[in-house]
Amino acid sequence: MNPTAQEACTSVVAPRFGTLTLDDLGLDVTAHAPGGGLGEARYWVLRSSTGESRIISVRVSALHDNQGRMDGYVIIGDDVSARRRSEAATRDALEKRAEAVRRLEALEAQRQDFIATASHELRTPVTSIVGYAELLLDHEGDNLDRVQTDLVRKVDRNGRRLLNLVEDLLTLTRIESREVTLVRRPTDLTELAQRAFYDLIILTAGRDLDLLLDLPPDPCVVPADPTQLDRALQNVLMNAAKFTPDGGTVALALAPGEGSALLQVTDTGPGIAESELEAVLQPFYRTQEAQMNAVPGSGIGLTVADRVLRAHGGDVRITSTPGSGTTVSLAVPREH
Secondary structure: OOOOOOOOEEEEEEOOOOEEEOHHHOOOOEEEOOOOOOOOEEEEEEEOOOOOEEEEEEEEEEEEOOOOOEEEEEEEEEEOHHHHHHHHHHHHHHHHHHHHHHHHHHHHHHHHHHHHHHHHHHHHHHHHHHHHHHHHHHHOHHHOOHHHHHHHHHHHHHHHHHHHHHHHHHHHHHHHOOOOOOOOEEEEHHHHHHHHHHHHHHHOOOOOOEEEEEOOOOOOEEEEOHHHHHHHHHHHHHHHHHHOOOOOEEEEEEEOOOOEEEEEEEEOOOOOOHHHOOHHHOOOOOOHHHHHOOOOOOOOHHHHHHHHHHHOOOEEEEEEEOOOEEEEEEEEEOOO
16 A cells, blocks of 8 residues: 555455554554454554554454365555544534634623623613702702703703613613513504604704604504614614704604504714615624714614514614715514
8 A cells, every 4th residue: 555645445464463564555564453343443543663654444354264264364454544634623623613602602691791780780870860850950940040951951961861871781682682572562653753753852952953753644553562662763863863963854754564664764964884784783883984073872772773673573774875864764563
């Protein structure tokens, strides 16, 4: 057998099977056969005086004379060095991949635990700040001068932004860990859109934005979790307002359809580059426009909306023209 990197096969006849020297391999090799019955495949590791090695798959069969008496053996060796090394390399790669997956899963679990813990710890004090700001505006409004009222309103507005961020983080963590069970019930999207639009008016008070609302005259009822759906719509509306400069327009429209109803939010902001349309739905992604202009935000508003709609069996659709604005549509299935 010519010792090459390719697998080869040879046959050797020997009077006994124990220690065997194979001079025809061109190697000074001593091979020790492991135990086992005749005909079974076993492996020899053959090493030369120079340290070169071969892995040989060996089968030993008995030779019999004309009277049926065993008088020797046939040893068939198959050089499987390349195959065994390839198998070993594959096993090693699979083990490393499995270990990497385990580490990533552990890191993801730690990330979710941290977000959940931090969000819970932030929720209580932020809720208190917002509550006290409301009390000052409701009960002490007449005793505050214009400057003081403006400051309290800023505290209230920013406190609500922080509270919304906390709730978004909790919602995202729960959805991704499958801890959220949607509480579906008949939900009128017309009424839900009216409430969300009213909140948008309050939260954008003091800004020069043209806010437009276009709703059908009749109710549009869908099986949905109104709390989660409201959060998704609020996030899209606030995102549109945040990126639309003063003097621009943010519009909310409801388009009932047979399969799905569309809640459409359109703005006249800077738009989103086509290369970033899919990325904006990923957690914590911020567009180049947002980074360049230092637009505040966490990058999870659209992510939460996307996950909520997916949980409902719907989706988020984005169309945009850079420099001309963006339309984000929430497609809500009409049937569960």
